[in-house]
Amino acid sequence: MQLRAAGPKDVWAGLIYIAFGGGVFWATLSYRLGTAGRMGPGYFPRVLALILVTIGVISLVRGFIVRGTPVGEMAWKPLATISLSAALFGLLLERAGLMVALAALVLVSASASKEFRWDPKALVGLVGLIAFCVLAFVKGLGVPLPILGSWLEPLAVMAPWLR
Amino acid sequence: MDLFANLALGFSTSLSFTNLAYCFVGVFLGTAVGVLPGLGVPATVAMLLPATFVLPPVSALIMLAGIFYGAQYGGSTTSILVNLPGETSSVITALDGHQMARQGKAGRALATSAIGSFFAGTVCTLLMAMFAPPLGAMALEFGPAEYFSLMVLGLVASIVLASGSILHALGMVVIGLLLGLVGTDVNSGAQRFALGISELIDGINFVVIAMGMFGLGEIAANLQNADTRELTVKKVTGLWPDREDWKRIWAPILRGTALGSVLGLLPGGGAALASFGAYALEKKVSKNRAQFGKGAIEGVAAPEAANNAGAQMSFVPMLTLGIPANPVMALMIGAMVIQGIQPGPGVITEQPALFWGVVVSMWTGNVILLVLNLPLIGLWVKMISVPYHFLYPMILVFCAIGVFSLSNATFDVHLMVLFGLVGYVFKKLDCEPAPMLLGFILGPMMEEYLRRALLLSMGDPMTLVNSPLSAILLAIAAILLVLVLLPAFGKTREEAFQEN
Structure with missing residues (x-):
C-alpha cells in the first residue's frame, strides 16, 4: 500500500x-x-x-x-483483534449474556498482546472481573445488561439470582 | 462585594458531603489515570460519563473536573519517577524531574511539583471567581451572529494552538461538524445522514466517538509501540524541600502560574502549551539556567505550576461561553447537555450553585490532592508498574459496558468499534482526533446560530461582519490562520511543541 x-x-x-x-x-x-x-x-x-x-x-x-514522512507500519493484527473483541461483545451480549460476552471480550483482546498466555492467575482475575461487573453494573447501578442472555435463559431455573 | 457571597455559595455546595466525596473520587481517579500507562484523560472521562448521568449535575461536573486536574498531578509523578510522562502536559517535567530522581532527590521533586500545582490551583480558583462572571455577562449580550463568530474563532484558535498539521486539523474539524449533524434536524424535523438506521435518528452520542477514537484507537497504537517502564527509583524519601529549595522555587512557581493562567484561557491552549511555555521562560530568565536538563528544581516548579494553572483556566471558556478548549472540555459540555443544562453564558446566572460549586471544588480538590498525593506515593509507585497487557482488556470492558449503557443498545458498541478503526487510521495519517470531537460538539450549535443570524438579516451574509464585535472575532480568527501559514511563525510554533 x-x-x-x-x-x-x-x-x-x-x-x-x-x-x-x-x-x-x-x-x-x-x-x-x-x-x-x-x-x-x-x-x-x-x-x-x-x-x-x-x-x-x-x-x-x-x-x-511536498515531501512528507511515509505512513508508518500499520498494526493491522492488534487493531483487528481489538475491534473483533469489542464487536464480539456486542454480538454476544443479548444472546449469550454478559458473562460470556465479557469472557470473549477479555480473552480475544488479551490475545493481541505478545505477553498473552494461559495463566491460572490471570483466569482467576478474569472471573473476578466478571463477578465485579455483574455486581457493580447490573446489581449495583442497575444497567439493564442481560446476565444470561436468550441462549442461556433456561439456566435461570437453577440460579434465579442470575436473571 | 458579590465575590464573597459567591465564594460562600461555592464552598457550601462543594463542601457538602456528597460533593466532597465525588470530588475525592474524581481527583483519586485522575491521579490514577495520570500514573497508569497508556490511559488518557479523554478516554477516562468518556468511560465514566455514563456513570455520572445518575448523579446530580453539580456532583457529576465536580467529579469529571477532578479527573482532569488530578491527572496533571499523576502525570508528573510518572514523569519524575520513570521518565515516561503519563500526560503530554508533564512531558517537560521529565527533563529535570527525572534527573533529580536519579540524583536521589525524587521526594523533593515530587513535593515541589505538588506545592507548585497547589499554589497555581489556589490562584486560579480566585482568578476564575473574579473574571468568569464579567466574561459571562458580556457574552449574554451576544446575538446569533456574534455567537457564530465566537465559535469559528474558538475552533480556529484550538487548531492553531494545538500541535500537528493545520490543514488536517481543519479537515478533522469539518468532519466533526458534519458528524454532529447526523440525526433529526431540529428546525425541519428532516432526518439527515441516518442511512435508514433507526438508532441514528437521535444522532451519534459523543461518548461513542470519544471512546472509539481515544479508547480503542489508542489501545491498538499502544500495543504497536509497547514500551517497557522501569522504575529508576524504588523508594521515595526526603519529601520536604529545604530552605535553599524554597528560595529557588518561589519565583518560578509565580511565573509559571502567571503564564499558565493566561495560556490556559486560550482555546486549544490548556495544560500542555502552558508547561512548555513556562519551561522555555525559566530557561531564559533563571540564574541557574546552566543546570537545566541536569536536575534543576526550577525546571520542575515552573512547568508544574503552569500546567495546573492552564488546566484549571481552560474551564473558563467552557463554563462562561460554552466553548470547549480541548476534548475533555468538549466532553464536559456534552455531559451538561445530557444533564439538561444549556451550556453558555446563562450557566452563571441560572445555575449559580452549579457554577460556583464547580469553581470552588477545584480548590478543595487541590487541597485533597496535596494531602493525598504525597502520603499515597507508595500506591502510585505500584500503579506505575502495572503491566499494560493487564490494563487494556479492563479498559475495553469498561468502554464496552459504558457505551452500551448510554441507550442500552449494542448498536453503539459496534459504532464505537467503527470509530476505533477510523481513529487509528486517522492517527497514522497524522490527523488528530481532538479537533474532530470539538467540531462534533459545536456542529449543531454553529448551524443553529448561523441559521438564526441569517434569518434575521434575510439571508445577507454581511451580517457576520456588520456587527463590530462579530467582525473583530472573525478578523482575529483570520489573522491567526494567516499567521500560522506564514513560514516564520509556523516554525516557531513547531519549535514550541518540541522543546529539546
Missing part, C-alpha cells in the same frame, strides 16, 4: 476527505436546500461538504509536491 508520492500521508488523508465530502454532498442532494435566509436541512451540510472536498484537494496536491 506504499504510494509513490512525495507525501503519502497527505495523499491518503486527501482522498479520505474527498470521498467523505463527496458522499455527504451526494446525500444532501435529496435534502431541501432552502435559501441563505431560510436554510433547509441541506444547506449547512452541503456548504461543509464543499469545504471538506476543497481541503481534500489541497491535501492531495500538497501530497504530490
